[in-house]
Amino acid sequence: MTILLFTILVAAGSFLAGLLGSLTGLGGGVVLVPLLTLFFKVDIRYAIGASLVSVIATSSGAAAAYVKEGFSNIRIGMFLEIATTIGALLGAFIATKVPTQAIAIIFGVVLVYSAYVSRKARPKSEWHNPPDPLATRLGMNGSFPTPEGLRYYNPVRVPTGFGLMFGAGTLSGLLGIGSGAVKVLAMDQAMKIPFKVSTTTSNFMIGVTAAASAGVYLNRGYIDPGLAMPVMLGVLGGSLLGTRILVKAETKVLRVVFSLVIVFLGLQMIYQGISGRI
């Protein structure tokens, strides 16, 4: 295959991944690495490097739109970024030490898990909590606009959230994904932060977390310009288009289909990892 053809095909695949990821809210990053390793036979370390770059691009590109809505909480985000960035460094370090087969298997398990979480009905989280002393000291209590006026919330269990975020950061650095699912889990379920605030704050954090591990990947020579170029441009284009048509599209069926694709790719990654083909 010539470089030109390879570039066009990878850009087209990445565009589709970015579009579906943005339409379903599941993120394009999760399907990128399997796409590159399973179909384009790219070494998983190059694939992870390229994926990290695209994660930064989509997170930063979407941030401006989210900020206007006034949902994200910059203090919660910044405090938890201490955990995610240190975790991301650890993850990037682990990635250089463990065999690629192990990375592929972990990747597959995370894919299947995130598809499961996205299908599961989310229990209505209680966020009418009394102020938590630690969260209050950290200035995390906040409010967000609703049609009925401002609603106030008080995060709880800050240490648990911090610990989960460290894990999310490690996964992000190891696998080159945004780990949005784990981040939202930590904020929405553990810290009882309202879902809209969790998702928008998480999007803000994803770019910073990915930048922490991308630096290490760049230094180690895992970011190849010829591969990262079509991936980044494709995913960015796809996700920008996705946010434009998000309001009109019927996403329920799409979410089911995309979840099935993710499960299939996850099982493939596990199988290929175990049989040593990656």
Next chain:
Amino acid sequence: MAVIPKWTDQRVEQVVGNLLRTGVTISAAIVLIGASIYLTRHGMASADYRVFQGEPNDLRTVHGIIQRSIHLSGRGIIQLGLLLLIATPVARVAFAVYGFAAEGDRLYVGFTLIVLAVLLYSLVGGS
């Protein structure tokens, strides 16, 4: 005298949001320029990413990437765009230090400096 608006979380975030979007736009443009040079010169060569070799040293460091970009290497210019993209969230965190300082929030100036230190460590010395 012009009225300088007070720094609030909301205003800091708006400036930050625009900063991020600008960073992404500029880096995507640089990557596109690099891509056109790279594909014009090497488009017909065969692609092979099956075997991991790692990038040469001058595509790994800030200094090397700038050197290659000056010599109009397509891969060098793409890498420069990617480097700028990675630096965008770092700039965002650096700006947040300033924002929290302007609000007089010392605790969060401290937290943000920790995050900034981790990011700079990964970019400069993380290997």
